[in-house]
Amino acid sequence: MAETSSAGVGQAPLSGTDRTRLRRISEEGRTDRAELHAVLAAGFVCHLGVVLDGAPMVVPTVYGATADTLYFHGSVASRSLVAAPDATVCVTVTHVDGLVLARSVFEHSVNYRCAMVYGVPRLVTDPEEKLEGLRVLTEQTAPGQWDYARRPNRKELAATSLLALDLTEASVKISEDPPEDGEGPDAALGIWAGQLPLRQNWGTPVPDPVLPAGIPVPAHIVGRTF
């Protein structure tokens, strides 16, 4: 898979540290910041990896990304953050786009887009950045809700811990190709081969059972698409 040639967003290319330099499937590695941001923008749940008592712990959590920072709630990482407040984390965002169905089981694979970000998150304490970070996280998870729902008050802000991770050490892998055994001897087997796409879609909004009648579903909720 060729490297892309898009110019990014005027920022430095993704760093190539020892752990983000792709080894096994280098043709799937991308080094462009625009691709990182595209993968991050396409989702709202990441898998956060931390080390706790020497063992890994991987938890899903919502995030929001700006051009240079990934924000996520501190509560999900509280155990590890208490244990090691300056420890490196790994945040992985994955979109599974479909199955690659080959003639042989051995050549089966998955098409996906994946971003991995490493770094030591910092606790956001500046009130302005905290509010802005929560806005970014909210708008990535539920676009339109920051302006529609009631925003956090002083007490709620104090009860929320927000972490910020610099988007400096990151890697992106994208796999989007058809099966690779179409030119080999297995092509003569008469076995169907191709891709089975996997898609996500938003369903019909389900009102809270205690919602009073007469409150319409806002357009940004009922009309949400991927």
Add this chain to the structure above:
Amino acid sequence: MAETSSAGVGQAPLSGTDRTRLRRISEEGRTDRAELHAVLAAGFVCHLGVVLDGAPMVVPTVYGATADTLYFHGSVASRSLVAAPDATVCVTVTHVDGLVLARSVFEHSVNYRCAMVYGVPRLVTDPEEKLEGLRVLTEQTAPGQWDYARRPNRKELAATSLLALDLTEASVKISEDPPEDGEGPDAALGIWAGQLPLRQNWGTPVPDPVLPAGIPVPAHIVGRTF
């Protein structure tokens, strides 16, 4: 959220070790093996967490689960397995079921099902178990393909590393409730609240560009549903 009372599948309940005993959101914790297996059976991509040079690394990979074992490819973990062959891993499987849209931003959340499994994986060397493990992994990822596609030959089996993780130390969290601010003061704000479901669906199969004409798409591919 109440604990379920289903009886499981005749096995021991999930272990409650220090790291799988849920702390922060205990009402979402389930302890039933049937719930673990239901979450594992509903997907085929996990996020594998390992510790490499003291830092976490989280990579997505396909898996297959039996009643007592989770199988995954060793290649994705090769860097860490070389570095620490007896090290603990954390395998997390997450299904995002939708957004919980509350009256206040603070009460927004995500409905999800998540299983976390900890353990030290073993490399599968027994040929019979390796073939069976690959069958389980293949059938979970692409049901029907083990019998339809060409199975691995001796050379391909040798080139494949398969890891097995016992399903003994695991936890399950399920969040499926409506917003929690429907009875509080924010209910008077006239803001719509409820759930926005998120679903996955398989698209139309896309034939390999080099697939000869006349090979039909098998029913197990074209008819796949969640």
